[in-house]
Amino acid sequence: MTENVYLQRQIVIFGCLYIGYFLYICTRKSFSFTTAVISEEEGLAKSDLGLIASSQAIAYTLGKFLSGLLVDRVSPKLLFSLGLLLCGLSTLTFTVCHSVWFFGLLWFINGLSNGPGWPACAKFMKRWYPAGQLGTLWSGLSTSMNVAGSVGPLLGMYLARQYGWRTGMQVPGIMAMLFAVVSQLLLCDKPTDVGLPEQIKDDREKKRGNNRTSGKVTLLDVVTPFFLKLCVGYLLTSCIRSASLDWGQLYLIQDRGHSHIVGSSFTSSQEIGGVVGSLIAGYASDKIVKFQSLQQTGSGRIIVVLINSVIITISLVILVTVVTETTSQLVISGVGFCLGFSLYGSIALYGVMAVESAPLHVSGSAYSIVAASANVGMILAGLPLSWVASLYQWEGAFALLLLGAALQVLLCLTCVYQPSGDTDKKIQ
Structure with missing residues (x-):
């Protein structure tokens, strides 16, 4: 009942x-x-x-x-x-x-x-x-x-x-x-x-014990190397997402000679891809976490972020080096879908990992820190990136985003091989 x-x-x-x-x-x-x-x-x-x-x-x-x-x-x-x-x-x-x-x-x-x-x-x-x-x-x-x-x-x-x-x-x-x-x-x-009991904990949470919700852990205890990598990764992903949404149309219209309709379809396809990508990333990461919880290997969600980061990088490579004025609208919309799929999926998981890395009584504060990093990325995607575009055209600006995506892949690789188990040890 x-x-x-x-x-x-x-x-x-x-x-x-x-x-x-x-x-x-x-x-x-x-x-x-x-x-x-x-x-x-x-x-x-x-x-x-x-x-x-x-x-x-x-x-x-x-x-x-x-x-x-x-x-x-x-x-x-x-x-x-x-x-x-x-x-x-x-x-x-x-x-x-x-x-x-x-x-x-x-x-x-x-x-x-x-x-x-x-x-x-x-x-x-x-x-x-x-x-x-x-x-x-x-x-x-x-x-x-x-x-x-x-x-x-x-x-x-x-x-x-x-x-x-x-x-x-x-x-x-x-x-x-x-x-x-x-x-x-x-x-x-x-x-x-x-009058309901606290949420039923899974095996992973039970092994961590009750100290995750105790008042003994402060926010400073949560700020581990893994947490800092989350902040940097969220910043890069948010910057790429904001830039592709805000400037993608202009890049296709001004640098690649496409129509406004093609530019708009590129933006719309990112939103559609975002819905699909968010749902699949969340479901897949839950499956990985359930499997890895029994082995105590840390946050497996970063594996999904790594895969998404590779998709982001490939999509930007296509956008910068392959797309020309003769490229079909279908191909461009497909690139936009892949970008939205991988960007929104990663963004959703960064928030989850930030909350999971902290005990309940400081989880909001932990999330606010990584969210602030994401907002910095949004700011960098605005005036600073447009300044780069004024010097090197939009192609140069998107090439810079490609460099950021490659850096994101390397960052995720370091997290996969050294997962968030360090955070758990501190909290325990």
């Missing part, structure tokens, strides 16, 4: 997190989804649009890091619901303003409000789901980003064209505020709060 109640709770919590984070992304990207219409109706210059977008990016980086530290000390349910409420409120307020500076201020607040979303999700996943399922469920939850990235632009542009850009932003804002109330009612911080 208890197992049935436990399963029902797990399903409700996962569904709530999926819809809630989908709305987090929709509100965060609502400005990007309707930028073309906003710039036309409000007469905003490119520098104005850049100011608004940059203010949110900086605030989101700060908010996500601070929320990761905070989620270990306060209710993740409260953080998740409050963040979603403020996201919706800031989005609605944005639509009644006309000044560029007010736009920038409100989008800065929106970025801060988006910060608690994923750290709270990570805490719920750690508390409610066993390690043997964590990779699959974490990856499944992360597909909410891809779904929002696919559905959001179509819905936002339709509403903006039909009813004005304000309506295009108000709809996700209102939905986020309403669902914030729903999430506050449905989510539960931990099983013991509703």
